[in-house]
Amino acid sequence: MGSRLRSSGRNLLEIIYKEENKVILDALHERSYRKRHLLFMPYHKEDLVCIVKTGKLRMYMGLEGKELSLSMLGPGDIFSTHSRAYVEALEDTTILACPVFKFFKAAMERQEFMLPLLMSLGDILTGALSIIERLYFHDIDKRVAAFFYEEALLRGENSTDGMRLHVGLTVDNIAKIVGSSRQTVSSLISAMEKNGIMKKLARGEYLITDMEELRLTALPCAE
Template identity: 55%
Template sequence: MAGHPAGNMKPSLIEALAQDSGGQSLLSHFTECKYHKRHLLFIPYHKENLIFLVKQGRLRVYLALRGKEISLAILGPGDVYSTHTRAHVEALEDTTILTCPIDTFLIHANQQNTLIAALMGSVGRLMTGAISTIENLYFNCADKRVAVYFYEQAASLGQEVKEGIYVKIGLTVDNIAKIVGSSRQTVSTLLSSMEKAGIIKKLNRGEYIVRDMRELFLLANSCSE
């Protein structure tokens, strides 16, 4: 199969789906789309949350910000990916993909096996984390990465309370430093200055309130390179 890594004998997703009747019924919910070489298929936060399978051709998945870009993956026949990420997806060659809304996919996959939705959820969280790490390392300056991290945690997992957004980071400063790829000292200094500026407030070990999400966002995006 063209574009597939040599020596990879595992069945591809499309082959696997075609092999049994359950898979065939799942495949019937997918729509075939063709794109020419260099076409930009998806941009970050594409409005539809789709899963797609590559039938033919090759695609490049990449992150782009402030004039820089970095590739995450080159997808070939049989590969699977989703649109609802922070990545751009472009065709490196004339390409055919099969797309399906992720909710439709999970409902129909779930009818056959509850394992699939759970696997996809867990692996999706891992991929999202890895993409955040890459973005942070490549696009953000070391002394602001912790602001980016707090903003993302608050935006995705925070709970609104009277004083702002409560977020349980649940990690030591040392562990936060190792997540954002920065030193303990740098993280500690920025946390103190964010607390002095009234942007965040530390409650207990690993628990914070973000008092001003707008200021935190501006700080996170203030890198000048």
């Protein structure tokens, strides 16, 4: 998901497991959590930098029952606890955590690590700007279409009757990602089926029957 707050890549994990970058790995401590565990609340008092080792996390903001998913984090992704976001485990997960300043000191000694780290931070900021842009400038029909279009580009599989897409998310989950209500997203998916663009096969499974029409619907939200 290109518009999400995450750095894209396993670079960070590969780098810290190199022998010459041992100082960084030594600064990090493993923590494991079970599925559904709420790892961090907003303004967590420990000011940590964390790297996901295995598993999957969801970072989101919430207020009065309403939620906005900021990102789905996987292995190699980095995040900090000094923010107003919740972090929950979507599956059993292991992270590598370190107090911020200790992390900085270690990172400062390894240029090989520092550059991808900065690039990761840059990616996260780009993702935040993308969320802002979408929420402010684009209506929800564009945002939903863009969501599916981008998912299809990333993980769609061609088949005889169209492009199969295993999203692995419920309609409610998708709604929290695109910043809308479940009911609205549901009816938009229904409309796309009526328009011959996409068909819901089962929970989390879709068939995109007209990729070009989906792209046009998503414009200019997805480009």
